[in-house]
Amino acid sequence: xxxxxxxxxxxxxxxxxxxxxxxxxxxxxxxxxxxxxxxxxxxxxxxxxxxxxxxxxxxxxxxxxxxxxxxxxxxxxxxxxxxxxxxxxxxxxxxxxxxxxxxxxxxxxxxxxxxxxxxxxxxxxxxxxxxxxxxxxxxxxxxxxxxxxxxxxxxxxxxxxxxxxxxxxxxxxxxxxxxxxxxxxxxxxxxxxxxxxxxxxxxxxxxxxxxxxxxxxxxxxxxxxxxxxxxxxxxxxxxxxxxxxxxxxxxxxxxxxxxxxxxxxxxxxxxxxxxxxxxxxxxxxxxxxxxxxxxxxxxxxxxxxxxxxxxxxxxxxxxxxxxxxxxxxxxxxxxxxxxxxxxxxxxxxxxxxxxxxxxxxxxxxxxxxxxxxxxxxxxxxxxxxxxxxxxxxxxxxxxxxxxxxxxxxxxxxxxxxxxxxxxxxxxxxxxxxxxxxxxxxxxxxxxxxxxxxxxxxxxxxxxxxxxxxxxxxxxxxxxxxxxxxxxxxxxxxxxxxxxxxxxxxxxxxxxxxxxxxxxxxxxxxxxxxxxxxxxxxxxxxxxxxxxxxxxxxxxxxxxxxxxxx
Amino acid sequence: xxxxxxxxxxxxxxxxxxxxxxxxxxxxxxxxxxxxxxxxxxxxxxxxxxxxxxxxxxxxxxxxxxxxxxxxxxxxxxxxxxxxxxxxxxxxxxxxxxxxxxxxxxxxxxxxxxxxxxxxxxxxxxxxxxxxxxxxxxxxxxxxxxxxxxxxxxxxxxxxxxxx
Numbered sequence: 001x002x003x004x005x006x007x008x009x010x011x012x013x014x015x016x017x018x019x020x021x022x023x024x025x026x027x028x029x030x031x032x033x034x035x036x037x038x039x040x041x042x043x044x045x046x047x048x049x050x051x052x053x054x055x056x057x058x059x060x061x062x063x064x065x066x067x068x069x070x071x072x073x074x075x076x077x078x079x080x081x082x083x084x085x086x087x088x089x090x091x092x093x094x095x096x097x098x099x100x101x102x103x104x105x106x107x108x109x110x111x112x113x114x115x116x117x118x119x120x121x122x123x124x125x126x127x128x129x130x131x132x133x134x135x136x137x138x139x140x141x142x143x144x145x146x147x148x149x150x151x152x153x154x155x156x157x158x159x160x161x162x163x164x165x166x167x168x169x170x171x172x173x174x175x176x177x178x179x180x181x182x183x184x185x186x187x188x189x190x191x192x193x194x195x196x197x198x199x200x201x202x203x204x205x206x207x208x209x210x211x212x213x214x215x216x217x218x219x220x221x222x223x224x225x226x227x228x229x230x231x232x233x234x235x236x237x238x239x240x241x242x243x244x245x246x247x248x249x250x251x252x253x254x255x256x257x258x259x260x261x262x263x264x265x266x267x268x269x270x271x272x273x274x275x276x277x278x279x280x281x282x283x284x285x286x287x288x289x290x291x292x293x294x295x296x297x298x299x300x301x302x303x304x305x306x307x308x309x310x311x312x313x314x315x316x317x318x319x320x321x322x323x324x325x326x327x328x329x330x331x332x333x334x335x336x337x338x339x340x341x342x343x344x345x346x347x348x349x350x351x352x353x354x355x356x357x358x359x360x361x362x363x364x365x366x367x368x369x370x371x372x373x374x375x376x377x378x379x380x381x382x383x384x385x386x387x388x389x390x391x392x393x394x395x396x397x398x399x400x401x402x403x404x405x406x407x408x409x410x411x412x413x414x415x416x417x418x419x420x421x422x423x424x425x426x427x428x429x430x431x432x433x434x435x436x437x438x439x440x441x442x443x444x445x446x447x448x449x450x451x452x453x454x455x456x457x458x459x460x461x462x463x464x465x466x467x468x469x470x471x472x473x474x475x476x477x478x479x480x481x482x483x484x485x486x487x488x489x490x491x492x493x494x495x496x497x498x499x500x501x502x503x504x505x506x507x508x509x510x511x512x513x514x515x516x517x518x519x520x521x522x523x524x525x526x527x528x529x530x531x532x533x534x535x536x537x538x539x540x541x542x543x544x545x546x547x548x549x550x551x552x553x554x555x556x557x558x559x560x561x562x563x564x565x
Numbered sequence: 566x567x568x569x570x571x572x573x574x575x576x577x578x579x580x581x582x583x584x585x586x587x588x589x590x591x592x593x594x595x596x597x598x599x600x601x602x603x604x605x606x607x608x609x610x611x612x613x614x615x616x617x618x619x620x621x622x623x624x625x626x627x628x629x630x631x632x633x634x635x636x637x638x639x640x641x642x643x644x645x646x647x648x649x650x651x652x653x654x655x656x657x658x659x660x661x662x663x664x665x666x667x668x669x670x671x672x673x674x675x676x677x678x679x680x681x682x683x684x685x686x687x688x689x690x691x692x693x694x695x696x697x698x699x700x701x702x703x704x705x706x707x708x709x710x711x712x713x714x715x716x717x718x719x720x721x722x723x724x725x726x727x728x729x
Contacts (some may be wrong), residue, residue, distance in 0.1 A: 072708060143666050143704075143705075145664070146666075146707070228666065228681070228682065228683075229684065267572070268572060270568070271572065293602055293677055294681065295603075295686040295687075296604055297603070298603060298604055299603040302603075303591070307590065307591070310583050310586055311583070313583060314579060314583055317575075317576075317579035317583075318579065321575040377594070377599075378594070378599045381675045381677050382677070385668055385703040385704060386670075386703070452672030452673060454670060456704075461711055462714075463712060463714060467699060468672065556683060556684075557608070557610050557682070558610075559664075559683065562640075562664050562665050562707075564640050564664070564665065564708065565708045
């Protein structure tokens with residue numbers, strides 16, 4: 001047996017028409033996911049803007065009708081809709097396309113794809129109904145013993161199930177491809193998508209246990225008590241790697257698509273593979289850093305997770321080199337010169353899809369640094385549960401991830417809808433304004449957080465807020481950034497709407513796919529197989545989590561439920 | 566697997582920086598003894614208010630310059646809501662919750678803690694300067710979360726007590 005796998009024989013770039021023929025088979029359900037994600041982005045964004053204004057003590061809630069006046073209900077909607085539903089639906093759609101294009105074959109089971117959509121929509125509707133009827137004002141972290149309506153937990157189960165179904169479909173597609181191509185290595189784009197799903201499957205086991213074994217039976221009345229510290233820990237088992245579930249599709253675009261968009265090539269395919277595989281191993285044994293100041297969690301496991309969180313930064317540092325080097329290669333082919341000035345050869349003002357992703361990377365770098373601070377347990381004592389953490393989270397999700405998704409949409413929606421992108425100049429304005437909006441807002445939040453302002457708090461009516469003069473200007477920046485993002489988000493949705501109902505494309509659009517810079521030679525088998533990495537990740541996660549979880553499950557006191565809203 | 570020269574250099578540098586940070590963190594914990602709160606024991610939430618110490622929340626002087634503050638958090642107040650301790654004293658807060666998860670934050674200090682029902686949070690701190698500190702909940706605990714606050718008044722160091 002040859003231990004080395006050979007690359008796919010170079011396809012003499014299949015004509016665009018053949019590729020659009022390929023996409024057509026799965027285009028409709030992918031389109032449904034992407035369009036639903038846009039609707040969710042609009043819904044969640046409105047509440048975000050109201051919350052940003054609250055930080056400078058402007059209360060717009062009182063002008064709203066009915067339940068919409070409730071700050072914490074809106075806050076729950078904002079978190080659930082954006083952090084779980086917008087990201088989840090966009091990612092399912094985008095990764096499906098990456099698998100289809102990467103393997104050059106339609107999804108293995110189209111019926112399963114439609115069932116995935118049905119389950120995701122049912123879960124989303126259940127969540128929205130319970131939240132907007134004010135039956136689940138428990139925020140997106142739903143810490144027990146706050147007890148929501150069973151429909152809320154059932155909705156979460158369905159949404160999680162939909163992600164597993166999408167993962168299964170990707171895996172089935174890969175298996176069918178592998179049968180046809182036993183001696184070829186999996187193309188990078190498909191491997192990146194499969195790694196994302198493998199990482200997420202491992203990570204989401206915590207959430208599945210929390211919901212199915214504890215929270216859902218408890219909310220249905222089958223169990224009177226809940227082990228609240230255990231379900232909180234299980235939430236963070238999934239809750240931290242959830243960030244990598246958002247991030248890896250953005251990485252997929254930065255590694256395998258963006259270099260082609262700037263006319264460059266991927267600097268190192270082997271390292272790109274290694275990065276995605278490392279996330280499968282390192283993403284999950286980190287989540288206790290969200291519980292650094294919890295009682296009842298042994299100190300040594302807090303230290304262990306803090307150190308593991310440093311380790312998971314390693315693949316991101318590798319990314320910083322490889323992706324920038326790939327982009328630089330493109331810039332030099334476009335005529336860029338010098339050590340730094342090559343940056344000017346990039347289409348900052350002419351290509352919204354490229355500009356948006358480059359700006360997303362800039363924001364992401366700042367979030368990486370604040371993330372290091374959060375995981376340092378000594379410094380965490382200053383910032384834990386303050387608006388600083390909210391600033392960090394928003395640089396990563398609203399900045400790096402959402403801005404990349406918007407930028408990707410500028411070629412993805414024309415591809416799926418067969419319509420021409422409307423208003424390219426507006427799109428350039430949109431990505432820049434979003435970039436400045438998030439930068440200003442995050443600056444305000446970090447500032448307030450360092451001055452001890454609590455997160456997730458209705459500050460307009462907090463009696464102590466007036467004693468902290470230092471919060472004022474941070475609040476003004478937070479609100480200003482939030483309003484800029486509101487406008488920018490509105491422009492994005494308007495562009496999407498005009499595109500979807502716009503002029504037909506003259507020439508079909510295809511997925512940009514970067515070719516490797518170095519001659520793709522044989523590659524060790526361990527860079528082509530996910531299962532050993534998954535096993536390693538499972539072993540590490542078990543070692544890092546099981547002792548704490550076991551003790552909580554066996555010994556810790558339980559509580560009845562409370563509805564305090 | 567071919568790796569470019571500069572890329573290899575970058576990878577080594579990245580790894581070195583991260584390992585350096587890991588060592589610094591480990592040193593700060595085991596060398597400088599910067600401890601996070603660990604496990605200070607469990608209480609039965611059903612009977613917690615009937616048994617010591619949480620049956621009588623308050624401030625207790627345990628010895629010269631040593632104080633223990635026994636506190637309960639519930640939606641949406643701390644009991645006692647006002648704590649008076651002398652400047653320079655070693656204060657141990659012993660806090661639990663009677664209902665949901667709360668937070669315990671004294672701004673501009675390292676007092677930053679979760680309060681979980683069934684668990685005891687023990688926080689040690691020494692207030693150097695006399696003055697007044699806010700104390701508020703920083704974990705969402707229902708509609709009244711933002712009004713959940715207390716106050717810590719640090720009095721000038723106690724003059725020797727006069728016999729009474």
